[in-house]
Amino acid sequence: MNLELNERRRRVLKAVIQQYIDTATPVASQDLARSLGVSSATVRNEMAALEDAGLLTHLHTSAGRLPTDAGYRFFVENLMDRAALSTQEQRMIQHQFYQIRSELNQWIHLAAAVLARTAQTAAVVTPPRAYESRFKHIELIAINDALVLMVLVLHEGSVKQQTLPADPHTTQEQLSRIAGRINELCHEASAKAIVAIAQTQPAAQPPLSSFEVLVIESVARAMQQFEEHVNELIHHDGLLEMLHQPEFGQVTRVREVLSILEGGTMLESLIPQALASDGVQVIIGGEHSRDELRDYSVILSRYGVNGDVAGVVGVLGPRRMAYPRSISSVRYIAGVMSDLMGDLYGERKIEPTE
Template sequence: MRRGREPAEHAGKELQPTTMDADRLTERQRELLRIVVQEYCRSAQPVGSNTIAQNYDLGVSSATIRNDLAALEREGLLTHPHTSAGRIPTDAGYRFFVHNLMFDPELPSAERRNIRIQFRQVRQDLDQWLRLSTAVLARTAQNAAVATAPRASNSRYKHLELVAIHGTKVLLILVLQEGTVKQQLLDLDEPMEQHELSRISNELNDQLAGANVQAIGERYASLTPFAQQVALLVRDIMQRIDRQIDGEIYRDGLVQVLEAPEFAEGENARRIVHVLEERSWLEQIMDEYGDDNADIHVVISGDGRFAQLRDISLVLGRYGVNDRATGVLGVIGPLRMSYGRTIGAVRFVATLMSEIVEEIYGPSS
């Protein structure tokens, strides 16, 4: 069956265009580039002029299509394997497609509804939310998925418990609003009964609920002397957490990404596994693209900056509340991925995670 001018995965808001002059291409050349990218992403086979002429109603001959494909190749947007007359996109071709030819869609409403239900079922457990976010992204995009835990830029006090252990030894258990739990063993000058420790705990919980580091300093004077000492210790712990740069990285979907023909060979398989498993390098990439307020980043072959990402695409989204806590999540796979569906999935899951972080930390001030 012949196809009309098929709008590729589009509905929703357009990504920002690349710096390349998009007006250098004719409308037909833009359409042909769109077709080649879509067909190659679908089939993993080079796309020839005869295939396009047979399947798409462009109103021109196969020879005209062949000339336009040659022009796209001269622009550096297409190339062709030596063994095939068909074309495949170059890195620049993928970038042009993503930024100029594609409108990123929302996931279907039924799919969004099902994902939201899954997130509601694991409410109040940040670890489970993050594991679910990578599982959902891996399943939806059929590639690997990663997520960083939200990094608190403004930790907030939730609850504290002082527990008598033995003699002068007391265990301090501090719970923060984002779910972080810290324990510290204290050695007091003299023993204290549990009922007295519980009274101090209740005083701190009443006075410091929801407080950040600055607010603890402001409320310090209203506390009793021993509670003041504990409050200073709590403030120090929270300051260290606010400065902390390391957080757990969650991963899922290694099996899915290794099923792509691009990663069937040993060297390419080892490289994608290294990208996913090497924590320090993965942190560098996610921090690089997660420090600004951009909605979505599409990184193709490392954008020429990261050799480890050659022939690999990343779709990364930032989530959280800007002045409270933020994290990064995304999908990693071959260049030949379904960019529209992947971007839609990353954006939707990032929105859900932002709602969760706002519930934990409160809205942006």
């Protein structure tokens, strides 16, 4: 955020946000005057200036101030102190992951549980996947005279099955030859490249038959659908930690957060954004594209192996989130997960950035 504030206003804004994060209560000028070493009148004037700048607001005339989304954004980008996890916490987390280092399925559950406990809010984790699917091979198996089963295997291990219509005179031997030719044409190709193969008819001889084109187009569609839905599985933990926050004292808010976490669809749109980004992503309140998330902040980071497979780890909480602690927790867990992935695949891990 390109907004110039003098040093005193920066101090006042930082103090307001830190106190509001700690207390969930609008901050009055007299509460800050003593700690900042200035008069209440000075603090009131600076708060008024910060409100004019859109960084603070108030619920009614005599109420104290609380941060706006823009205020939180300025705090995250310019004012907050680093809050690295302690050495003891890091060792404990590393030990927990070390105990299950060979069991990938358990990483996801442990990462969510550890992150929820560390950040004291809800945690979300997606499994590691190839976010751009790559073709590995297909098999074509005759079911009866008119149907063929296509078994598609992707590079990261996912298997898709689909039935296709076939000429009644096609034998299993012919299907195996067709599968072999398509495996050669599509070796390690992306969905986009496979679409091009179907459309441009490669120079290989003989030309592709109509059935071969049908198979290749079906492969491309299956891979595209896989990429679209690869992040539907979002594991979460920490609901109780989140509900301890004063913002969730009403039944309607409890139902709302349950809908966000259990439904998953509200967070789905954020996963591709995190997968395509470096470092920790912080989305605050109204910055979300969905109105249902306007009262929440989400902190996400990609983890995994560069150029191969990756997932997302992060937290969801009220806008009044302990951002320094939450960001450090997400960054650290993402780093641990990347180390595990690097060891598993023997490749260069994704390095979390600032």
